[in-house]
Amino acid sequence: GQQVMQIPQYQHVQEGEDFTTYCNSSTTLSNIQWYKQRPGGHPVFLIQLVKSGEVKKQKRLTFQFGEAKKNSSLHITATQTTDVGTYFCAGRGGGNKLTFGTGTQLKVEL
Amino acid sequence: SAVISQKPSRDICQRGTSLTIQCQVDSQVTMMFWYRQQPGQSLTLIATANQGSEATYESGFVIDKFPISRPNLTFSTLTVSNMSPEDSSIYLCSVGVFRGRRGANVLTFGAGSRLTVL
DSSP states (O other): OOOEEEEOSEEEEETTOOEEEEEEESSOOSEEEEEEEOTTSOOEEEEEEOSTTOEEEETTEEEEEOTTSSEEEEEESSOOGGGOEEEEEEEEOGGGOEEEOOOEEEEEEO | OOOEEEEOSEEEEOTTOOEEEEEEESSOOSEEEEEEEOTTOOOEEEEEEOTTSOOEEOTTOOTTTSOEEEEETTEEEEEEOSOOGGGOEEEEEEEEEEETTTTEEEEEEOOOEEEEEO
C-alpha cells in the first residue's frame, strides 16, 4: 500500500533558526496536504497543494510540491516558539484515500 | 468549518472491557472517519463511518473489535471492544469538509479521546 515517510523525525532548533521537513510518497499523489498538531492537541489543516511544482506561502511557512508529485516540503523561516508541534503531510493517491506521513516533531528553544 | 465534539476526552479502562467514544458534529457531513494515533506516532485510519450502512474498515481493523455506528449525518460512535494494553491510544473522530475556492477536501478533527488500558 501507499507509504508516506517524513524526515527528520525530530528537530530541535534555536528560536530564529530555519526549519524544513521533507515528505516522500511511495506512489504518485493527486494532491498533498499539511497538518500541524500542537502538543496535546489534534491535527489542524494548514494547506493543500495540487499542481506539480506548486509553491505556496503562509507568512513564514513555505510549502512545495515536487515535480513528480511524489514529494513535498515545508520550510519555516525564523522559527518562533509558537511553531512548536508535529507537522504531518498527508498524501491523496489512488482511490481518494488520504495517507498521513510519519510526522516531524519540532521543538524550538529560546 | 465543522465543529466536532468528542467524548470522553480521556479514560482509564480495565483489560477486557469495552468503551464507546461519541462524536457529534454541529452540521450535517457526508464523510466521517475514525483514526487512531498511538503515542508519538502518526495517524492511522481505522474506518470510514457510512450513514445508514456498515462502516468501511481499513486493513488490520475489523468490525468485531471496532464496531462503528452512524445513525445520522451528525453523529457517530466507535467502540473499542475487549480492550488490551495495546489499545492504549488516542482515538480521533474527523470529518471531511470542502474549503476554499478550489474546494479542497480537508479533514477537521475532534479533540480526541485518550484511552489508557491497564
